[in-house]
Amino acid sequence: MxxxxxVLAGGRSPEREVSLRSGHRVMAALRSRGxxxxxxxxxxxxxxxxxxxxxxxxxxxxxxxxxxxxxxxxRVLELLGVPYTGATPxxxxxxxxxxxxxxxxxxxxxxxxxxxxxxxxxxxDLAAGPILHRVAERVGLPAxxxxxxxxxxxxxxxxxxxxxxPHAVMNALSFSDAAVVERKIEGVExxxxxxxxxxxxxxxxxxxPKSGVFDYAARYTAGATEYFAPAxxxxxIAAVCHCEARRxxxxxxxxxxxxxxxxxxxxxxxxxxxxxxxxxxxxxxLLPMAARAAGIDFTGLCERILxxxxxxx
Amino acid sequence: MAxxxxxxxxxxxxxxxxxxxxxxxxxLFAVASRPDVISLAGGMPYVQALPPQDVLDVVTQVLxxxxxxxxxxxxxxxxxxxxxxxxxxxxxxxxxADPEDMVVTAGAQQALDLVGKxxxxxxxxxxxxxxxxxxxxxxxxxxxxxxxxxxxDHDGMIVERLEEALLRGARPKFVYTVPNFSNPAGVxxxxxxxxxxxxxxxxxxxxxxxxxxxxxxxxxGEPEPTLRSMDPQNVIYLxxxxxxFSPGVRVGWAMAEPxxxxxxxxxxxxxxxxxxxxxxxxxxxxxxxxxxxxxxxxxxxxxxxxxxAMIAALEARFPADATWTHPAxxxxxxxxxxxxxxxxxxxxxxxxxxxxxxxGTAFYADGRGKEKMRLAFCFPTEDDITEGVRxxxxxxxxxxxxxxxxxx
Numbered sequence: 001m002x003x004x005x006x007v008l009a010g011g012r013s014p015e016r017e018v019s020l021r022s023g024h025r026v027m028a029a030l031r032s033r034g035x036x037x038x039x040x041x042x043x044x045x046x047x048x049x050x051x052x053x054x055x056x057x058x059x060x061x062x063x064x065x066x067x068x069x070x071x072x073x074x075r076v077l078e079l080l081g082v083p084y085t086g087a088t089p090x091x092x093x094x095x096x097x098x099x100x101x102x103x104x105x106x107x108x109x110x111x112x113x114x115x116x117x118x119x120x121x122x123x124x125d126l127a128a129g130p131i132l133h134r135v136a137e138r139v140g141l142p143a144x145x146x147x148x149x150x151x152x153x154x155x156x157x158x159x160x161x162x163x164x165x166p167h168a169v170m171n172a173l174s175f176s177d178a179a180v181v182e183r184k185i186e187g188v189e190x191x192x193x194x195x196x197x198x199x200x201x202x203x204x205x206x207x208x209p210k211s212g213v214f215d216y217a218a219r220y221t222a223g224a225t226e227y228f229a230p231a232x233x234x235x236x237i238a239a240v241c242h243c244e245a246r247r248x249x250x251x252x253x254x255x256x257x258x259x260x261x262x263x264x265x266x267x268x269x270x271x272x273x274x275x276x277x278x279x280x281x282x283x284x285x286l287l288p289m290a291a292r293a294a295g296i297d298f299t300g301l302c303e304r305i306l307x308x309x310x311x312x313x
Numbered sequence: 314m315a316x317x318x319x320x321x322x323x324x325x326x327x328x329x330x331x332x333x334x335x336x337x338x339x340x341l342f343a344v345a346s347r348p349d350v351i352s353l354a355g356g357m358p359y360v361q362a363l364p365p366q367d368v369l370d371v372v373t374q375v376l377x378x379x380x381x382x383x384x385x386x387x388x389x390x391x392x393x394x395x396x397x398x399x400x401x402x403x404x405x406x407x408x409x410a411d412p413e414d415m416v417v418t419a420g421a422q423q424a425l426d427l428v429g430k431x432x433x434x435x436x437x438x439x440x441x442x443x444x445x446x447x448x449x450x451x452x453x454x455x456x457x458x459x460x461x462x463x464x465x466d467h468d469g470m471i472v473e474r475l476e477e478a479l480l481r482g483a484r485p486k487f488v489y490t491v492p493n494f495s496n497p498a499g500v501x502x503x504x505x506x507x508x509x510x511x512x513x514x515x516x517x518x519x520x521x522x523x524x525x526x527x528x529x530x531x532x533x534g535e536p537e538p539t540l541r542s543m544d545p546q547n548v549i550y551l552x553x554x555x556x557x558f559s560p561g562v563r564v565g566w567a568m569a570e571p572x573x574x575x576x577x578x579x580x581x582x583x584x585x586x587x588x589x590x591x592x593x594x595x596x597x598x599x600x601x602x603x604x605x606x607x608x609x610x611x612x613x614x615x616x617x618x619x620x621x622a623m624i625a626a627l628e629a630r631f632p633a634d635a636t637w638t639h640p641a642x643x644x645x646x647x648x649x650x651x652x653x654x655x656x657x658x659x660x661x662x663x664x665x666x667x668x669x670x671x672x673g674t675a676f677y678a679d680g681r682g683k684e685k686m687r688l689a690f691c692f693p694t695e696d697d698i699t700e701g702v703r704x705x706x707x708x709x710x711x712x713x714x715x716x717x718x719x720x721x
Contacts, residue, residue, distance in 0.1 A: 014661055017343040043347050120715065129718035154337055155661060166719040171658040173715065175665075220335035223323030 002036045003057040005306065006050070008073065008084075010041030013065030014175070015152050018220065022281035023062040029302040030060070042073065051082055058309040059084040060302070061278055065151045069278045070096040083309045087277045091253040095277045098180045099148040101252060105272060108251030111244055112272045113263075114139055115182040117148065120173045132169065135181050136162050142184040144273075145169055147176035151276070153215050158184060185263040185271045189214060190231045191286040192245035192260045193279065195301070196308045199249065201242040202290035204262075206231035222284055229293035233264060241270045248275050256308045259287050328435075329455050338672065341660050345669030351701035353623075353688040354669040356496065356644050358556050362612050368559075371598035375591065383591040389582040391417020391566070395593045398600040399566050403552065406528050408542040414568050416578045417588050421526055421553040421565035424577075425452035427584070428522055428549060428567065431576045432486045433458050440478070440485035442470050444647070444676030444685070446496045446524065449489055460678035461485050467638065469495070469502025472509040479517055487520045487549070492540060494527040494643025497676045497687035501641060504537055511544045520573075524551045529609065531642035532617035546570055556644075557609055558599050562592040613642075620646070622695040623688060623702060630706030632713060637688075644691040647673075649684060650709065653716045656686045659708065668704040 007030070009023020010016055023039050030037035037060070040050050051059070059077055061084050067073055071093035077084045087095065094100045099117040106112055116135045122128040136143065136159075145168035147155040155175035157168040165181070172179035189207040194200065206228040209218035218224045231238060245260040252258075252275055259279035262270045279287040281302070291301040345352050375383050390396070396412035403410035418424040425448065433439065435457035441449065443462035450460070461483045463475045470490055488510070492502035502510070514521050523540040541550040553565035567577050581587075599605055623646055627637055637648045650656065657672040673685025690698055 012344050012347050012349075014337075014341055014344055014664065017340050123718045124711070124714050127718050129720065132719060150661075152340075154340075155658070166716075167655065169719065170712070170715055171655065174658045174660070174662040216337040216340065217334040220340075221333075222320035223326070224334060 002034050003310070004054055005030055005035045005037040005058055005060055006040045006054065006056045007037055007060045007062055008042065008047070008068065009039050009062040010043055011063045011065070011068045012043045013063070013067060013069075014150065014154050015064035016043070018152055018280060018282060019062055019064045019068065021283070022064070022285070025283070025298070026060055026062050026281050026302050029299040030306060032299050033303045035306070042067070047073075048076065048080065051080060056082060057313065058082065058306060060306055060309070061086050062281060064278055064280065066149060069151065069276075070149065083312045085305050085309045086256050087252075087254045087258075091255070092277050095252045095254065095258075095275050097149050098146060098274070099178050101275060102180060102182075104251050105248055105275075108247060110248050110251055110272050111270060113183045113185050115180050117178055117180050118169055119178040121177070123169075129166070132165055133162055136165055139181050140183050144182045144184045145172050146180050146182065147172040147174075148178040148180055150175040152219060152280075156215065158213075182273065185265050185273070187263045187265040187271075188231070188233060190233070190241060190262050190264060190270075191290065192241050192262055193287045193290040194245060194249050194254075194258050194260075195287075195291070195304065196256045197311075199246070200294075201245060202287075202296075203229050203293040204231035204233070204238055204241055205229045205286045205289050205293070206233070207286070220282070220284055225284075227286070227289055229289050234268070237264060237268045237270070240268075244270050244272055248272050252277075257287070257305050259290075329457055332454055338657065338660060338675070341664050342669070344664050350664060350667045350669055351693060351697045351704065352669045353690070353693065353698070353701050353705075354671045355692060356689050357692045358560055358644075359612065359615060359692055360559055360561070362615055363559070363608060367599070367604050367608065371595050374598055375594040379594055383594050385590055387587045387590040387593065389587045390415070390578050391588055392590070392593055392597070395564075395597040396566070398597050399552065399554075402529070402554070402557065402600065403539075403541075403550070403568070406525075406536060406539055406542075408539045408550070409545070410568060414570070414574060415566050416574060416581055417593060418565045418567060418581060419563040419585065419588055420555060420560065421524060421551040421567075422448055422452065423563075423581070423584070424551045424565055424567040425449050425524070426455070427577050427580045428487070428551075429453045429456040429458075430580050431573065432520075438483055438485040440475060440483070440488040440519075441678070442490055442495065442498075443678075444497050444673065444682060445489065446491055447671075447675045449524065450676075450678055453489075458486075462678060463488075465495070465498055465500060467500050469500055469506050470510065472506055472513055475510070476513055479513075485519055487522050488514055489522045489524065490540070491524045491526070493525055493537070494530065494640050494645070496527075496643070497645050497671070497673075498647040499638040499640035499643055499645040500647075501537065507537060507540060507543060511540060511547070515544060515547050521548045522551065523548050526551075526553045526556050527643035529557050530613055530616060530644075532613050532620065533641035541568065549573060554596055554600070558596060558605065562589075562596050564588065564592055564596045616642075616644070616691060619690040619693070619695055619698055622698045623690040626699045626702035626706075630703050632706075632709055635709070644689050646688045646690065648686045648688060650686070651713075652684050653720070654709070654712060655683045657683060659712060662708055662712075663705065666704050666708055668701045668708075670705065
């Protein structure tokens, strides 16, 4: 009898739609490889009861964003004793929270742009608003302001002038209880994907958004962004990117799969700006593109990731 | 090296699709439709109030008595017997209406598309209210116009602003307005403004497109005459049964003078040959007899109390410096927040707190409206409205604290 696999997708994070697209593609891929795969949307059905009743062999975590990518679901799965794809709860929690992840990356010597974290509580309870200008001084402008806990570039804005910083911070704080203000790196944007078991670095995917900004619309509108795999950068620079991605993977204690977003500045220095533990699997997602460039088709990629979880059963 | 094209047809798409893209706000609405989120966003008529037996009766009658007709193609203009009922709906509001001047469309939304198709070339101007119905902006945008946005106030479109635009050289192909309980502003054009608009447009030889989905949903005050009744020659009138019966049957209509009507009919036939015979017959039956009047009366009562619940909740829960409109009918309250609020940015936090609304920016063609929000009272219960507005009020209070601290 074929293994029962629950593909967890949907949820109630702002990335719900993206996750459902990922999840349904993963389900179809796994079915084509003979697994009895089905989508479980924790915001539609009681997840724990459903998983217990179905006695699944493993969960493929295709959730993105809060709850699904931050260790919450993973802790529940640990308690249930169901093997699942991707990182452990603690690693998820660190990686998903940019305030913590930036610290962990910097401490491990991973190249990441200078930043300052701004917590909503500091502004509200400690009246830290008036010292916000120090953030800009510390980081330098132009800067990127991001919510600490969100994905798909949601709540992200660019700040050119001091005066625009408060609005950008408020915007980011709509998505999360803290914001990360990071120096904006101009350069080539690449995604460095890693996939187990021997943690293979897949070819870099170069991202060229037609609008110039890889925002939500550029990510999920087919045709709004051009992708090149492998990236059109010098092999020695690509090697450094791979090296940084691997160090980031280790620094955050990840497993199975990850995608590091890297900016390569005009001097050829790579800067890691984000690390994802549950990379998108939609038709415009970067990990499947990287895999394809390495000769791994989508179904092969899904099965390979799933096998890593099944091996932990 | 491979260039990955995630969409191999990307070089083939028509220019008119260039504005169609994924958006963060749309993604947030996917979460807002979760059952635990109180949605003050969608303008869904409260169809639950329709007695199921009434609907079952008309559907059964149609299938037993007119089964063959219901399953067949029909007249491109829509069946005459239905057009007679739709003309009756217009007469309810005092608009003289001849079924011969009418084409039935798939909701008034298709009529908007057909009007754009028939009247707009790329680069043409269209005058719209600011704010205006987002669905009209999307329908017209397909025909690549530029928009002349005319401010409105509590008496509807400020016609002087349109006049100024014309003096500055604007030459809109038509003026689009939702004069009754507008979407999103909830305001109604005053009698004086109606007369002004009619006179100005007649003088400038610019047709008016009057979109009147909510006219029969008045729960307060006296109705104003429709623009169509004031100047039939220069007004293209759009109606719908979505709000008096059901949006699910997709029955709307356009009424226009013969020249325009002829082209609208040809455009309709080119688009989809004809509307759904089944749905048209069901609608015709529903609108025959008196049950629709009884049902509409109780529906309007529901909307009245929901609107009152929303206004009361806003007074109790919203910041003192926020203002809002007081609709006398329709579905929407339009809120203006202090200028430091960005309702688009706040939507994520709203959804996180289990409440959703539509950010004001959706209703302008140029990105304005950040400090506005549209709240719909048509669908949620009074308790949910009260709770939803409470959640929003708490969110706004927190946001205000944040702003005060940030601005030192």
